[in-house]
Amino acid sequence: MQSDMPSPAGSIVITGTPQGEPLASNERILLEAVLKKDRKATAEFVTRYADPIYGYVSQRLAPRADLVEDLVQEVFLVALQKLDTFTEKSSVLGWLLGIAKHKVEDLYRARLREPESLADIEDSSQAGPVDLPGFDELIDRARAQEKTQRILARLPEAYGLVLLWRYWEEHSTKEMAAQTGKTEKAMERLLARARAHFRRLWEGEGS
Amino acid sequence: MNDEQFFTILAANTDARRGAGERAPARLKSRLYSTLIAGQTASGPLLSLPATQAAGRPLCVFENLLRVMPGGERVTSMNPCRVCHARVLAEHFESPPIYWPHCPYVEFRRR
Numbered sequence: 001m002q003s004d005m006p007s008p009a010g011s012i013v014i015t016g017t018p019q020g021e022p023l024a025s026n027e028r029i030l031l032e033a034v035l036k037k038d039r040k041a042t043a044e045f046v047t048r049y050a051d052p053i054y055g056y057v058s059q060r061l062a063p064r065a066d067l068v069e070d071l072v073q074e075v076f077l078v079a080l081q082k083l084d085t086f087t088e089k090s091s092v093l094g095w096l097l098g099i100a101k102h103k104v105e106d107l108y109r110a111r112l113r114e115p116e117s118l119a120d121i122e123d124s125s126q127a128g129p130v131d132l133p134g135f136d137e138l139i140d141r142a143r144a145q146e147k148t149q150r151i152l153a154r155l156p157e158a159y160g161l162v163l164l165w166r167y168w169e170e171h172s173t174k175e176m177a178a179q180t181g182k183t184e185k186a187m188e189r190l191l192a193r194a195r196a197h198f199r200r201l202w203e204g205e206g207s
Numbered sequence: 208m209n210d211e212q213f214f215t216i217l218a219a220n221t222d223a224r225r226g227a228g229e230r231a232p233a234r235l236k237s238r239l240y241s242t243l244i245a246g247q248t249a250s251g252p253l254l255s256l257p258a259t260q261a262a263g264r265p266l267c268v269f270e271n272l273l274r275v276m277p278g279g280e281r282v283t284s285m286n287p288c289r290v291c292h293a294r295v296l297a298e299h300f301e302s303p304p305i306y307w308p309h310c311p312y313v314e315f316r317r318r
Contacts, residue, residue: 033262037247038254039286040264043311046240054231069235076239080246145221167218195210 027092035083046076052093053100060104060169063153063160071107075100105179108165112158112180151201159194166191236315237297244286252284267310288312 030048033041053075058068078099086095152160165171171179177187208216231239247253256274260266266274269287276282288294288311296303297312305313 033254036254037251038259038262038264039244039247039288040259040262040266040311042243042247043240043314046236046243046311047314050231050236050239051229054235055229058229069232069238072231072235073239073242076243077246080243144217148217148221163214167214170218195214199210199213 028088031083031086031092034080049093049096050076053096056097056100057104060101060164061107062164063149064157067107071100071103074103078103105165105169108161108169109179111161112165112176112182147202147205151198151205154201155194155197158190159197162187162190162194163198233301233316234298237294237312240311240315241288241294241298244288248286252280253286255280255283257283265309267307269307270309 030041030044034045050072054068054072057071057075058065061067061071075096079096082099086092090098152163155163162176165176166173173187173191174184176182177184180187182190244253254262256266256270259270260274269291273285273287274283293303293305293307293310293312296305297315302316303312305316307313
């Protein structure tokens with residue numbers, strides 16, 4: 001089972017030009033043309049990078065598909081504004097994914113700071129123990145994937161985000177607390193409620 | 208298995224599949240392009256159409272019309288897409304009925 005584990009969640013795997021290597025000449029030519037405001041180059045820039053950025057943002061924001069398109073647009077706007085500061089230390093895609101990662105985390109922070117996102121959420125911290133699903137169940141990745149997505153979509157927004165941030169983005173509770181202006185205890189309580197709610201739904205759905 | 212282990216394993220086993228290979232909708236690409244061009248236009252004129260063509264990038268029929276119009280670089284640096292029906296359709300529909308060769312909005316739809 002361990003050998004089947006994918007790369008740590010939240011890490012960015014860049015295909016194509018590896019980080020640290022010189023920028024491919026066609027990428028350099030494209031960027032120079034975009035900086036010269038060549039409209040066709042700008043179209044090519046969108047064509048080349050919209051899919052991987054969209055895929056990454058969808059992945060990070062799932063199941064909040066309604067937020068994805070606006071965030072992708074923000075990534076490209078920031079990229080355009082900062083294009084002249086691009087240092088070629090990474091591939092263009094790596095650079096864009098870095099912007100996307102920051103934008104996603106900004107969104108997590110903003111959403112979890114909103115008091116209303118935590119209000120009106122049923123306090124399930126006192127819920128009784130729920131049996132954890134069998135480990136074998138997790139082996140079927142496709143099924144687990146589908147079920148996870150479905151359950152995340154059913155959770156209150158704050159619960160879904162806090163679980164994604166903690167486990168899929170691999171941020172520590174301390175870091176999340178600091179970034180949202182909450183105490184670590186408050187963040188732990190929120191996580192506990194989110195986990196309990198998730199587990200109840202998981203159990204309720206069966207396998 | 209405690210809570211922490213459960214969620215760690217669940218995240219590790221489901222993350223790789225989420226959104227993998229998912230492609231951006233054509234209408235999003237269209238909107239991205241329009242937004243970027245608007246941003247570029249706001250900070251000064253675009254590269255002129257003759258210069259764009261000279262760089263080896265073919266123009267659409269409307270851009271070609273603009274290219275041969277009198278008025279010099281002021282005209283050929285304008286963005287005709289701003290008033291083009293192809294842009295409007297492409298920003299709102301996934302498969303808009305637009306077919307002009309070398310129109311970026313048509314290209315977004317095809318990919």
